Amino acid sequence: MATGxxxxxxxxxxxxxxxxxLLNRLLLEATGVRFAVIVNDFGDLAIDGDLVADHxxxxxxxxxxxxxxxxxxxxxxxxxxLARRSDPPEHIVVEASGVADPRQIADVAVLHPELxxxxxxxxxxxxxxLERARDSRLKxxxxxxxxGADIVVLNKCDLADLDRRARARxxxxxxxxxxxxxxxxxxxxxxxxxLTLDPDRGEDGENMTPSAKSRARHTHGQDDEHAALFxxxxxxxxxxxxxxxxxxxxxxxxxxxxxxxxxxxxxxxPACPHLVQLAGRRLRIEPWTAPDRAGTGxxxxxxxxxxxxDMPSADWLERRLRPSGRTIH
Numbered sequence: 442m443a444t445g446x447x448x449x450x451x452x453x454x455x456x457x458x459x460x461x462x463l464l465n466r467l468l469l470e471a472t473g474v475r476f477a478v479i480v481n482d483f484g485d486l487a488i489d490g491d492l493v494a495d496h497x498x499x500x501x502x503x504x505x506x507x508x509x510x511x512x513x514x515x516x517x518x519x520x521x522x523l524a525r526r527s528d529p530p531e532h533i534v535v536e537a538s539g540v541a542d543p544r545q546i547a548d549v550a551v552l553h554p555e556l557x558x559x560x561x562x563x564x565x566x567x568x569x570x571l572e573r574a575r576d577s578r579l580k581x582x583x584x585x586x587x588x589g590a591d592i593v594v595l596n597k598c599d600l601a602d603l604d605r606r607a608r609a610r611x612x613x614x615x616x617x618x619x620x621x622x623x624x625x626x627x628x629x630x631x632x633x634x635x636l637t638l639d640p641d642r643g644e645d646g647e648n649m650t651p652s653a654k655s656r657a658r659h660t661h662g663q664d665d666e667h668a669a670l671f672x673x674x675x676x677x678x679x680x681x682x683x684x685x686x687x688x689x690x691x692x693x694x695x696x697x698x699x700x701x702x703x704x705x706x707x708x709x710x711p712a713c714p715h716l717v718q719l720a721g722r723r724l725r726i727e728p729w730t731a732p733d734r735a736g737t738g739x740x741x742x743x744x745x746x747x748x749x750x751d752m753p754s755a756d757w758l759e760r761r762l763r764p765s766g767r768t769i770h
Contacts, residue, residue: 447557449558450533451537452562454564457566459566459594459597465628467635524553543590568601571609574612595623600626610622671749671750673748674748678706681707681708682705683708684705684709687717692722698746700746701744701745702718703740744758
């Protein structure tokens with residue numbers, strides 16, 4: 442059985458934005474992670490399901506409709522079945538159809554105690570989105586798809602000049618003011634951004650699960666490809682924190698920071714680790730209970746940040762979040 446809620450990631454965006462390309466990059470790079478993939482086509486044939494790469498897990502397809510229009514039927518039943526398997530997936534990814542409302546799909550996880558609503562990623566074809574947004578037939582759909590996004594991916598930037606990219610970015614910022622916005626081509630996003638960090642690793646990774654170790658090894662192999670666009674920073678926080686002050690500090694971070702996750706200790710309850718998750722502009726800080734599994738050590742009090750190349754340095758982040766109080770030994 443799973444040791445905690447299963448993350449549910451939803452990939453949305455209009456027709457042709459590059460959702461399947463992004464999904465396949467995720468599946469092929471995240472070796473060792475046991476996925477369940479749900480693909481929804483808006484039509485009589487589930488074409489996209491045939492385009493998903495072989496990833497060693499389950500790929501489930503739904504045709505002839507939007508998952509967001511059948512929440513009471515196919516999607517809820519399928520997610521429930523996946524979560525309650527004797528050997529459930531480690532991560533569930535839903536590729537929404539090009540006309541679906543991805544927020545409705547992502548919010549299903551809130552209703553299920555064995556699921557964790559993770560990232561809602563919405564792709565935008567930067568070369569065509571402005572024309573679609575001016576089309577009275579499509580305007581409502583493309584605008585609604587960005588509502589509630591954690592990260593908006595301006596994809597296909599290699600096909601657009603700087604002026605078009607700037608105008609598309611300004612449009613996306615107006616439609617999704619709380620989302621982080623990142624520019625890329627061919628769905629190239631770092632794996633650390635798409636997947637939750639392993640929450641129960643011990644010092645130096647000694648207690649990482651086999652899948653997490655495999656994922657970490659493969660992620661290191663992707664560093665060269667992503668180095669020009671993204672980087673990460675680790676901030677150690679070995680002192681107790683005022684969680685209210687931490688929340689203020691994390692809420693006001695620059696938009697170049699796309700994701701953060703890790704553990705801190707609260708001044709009110711130093712013995713209980715608190716899990717911090719920042720996805721786009723959505724922030725959660727909550728008590729964390731270690732899984733009942735032999736060999737699991739205490740989590741390291743640190744936050745890992747992932748962002749674009751212009752994100753602040755680890756030193757800047759540490760100064761901003763520098764705690765007061767006694768040291769955790």
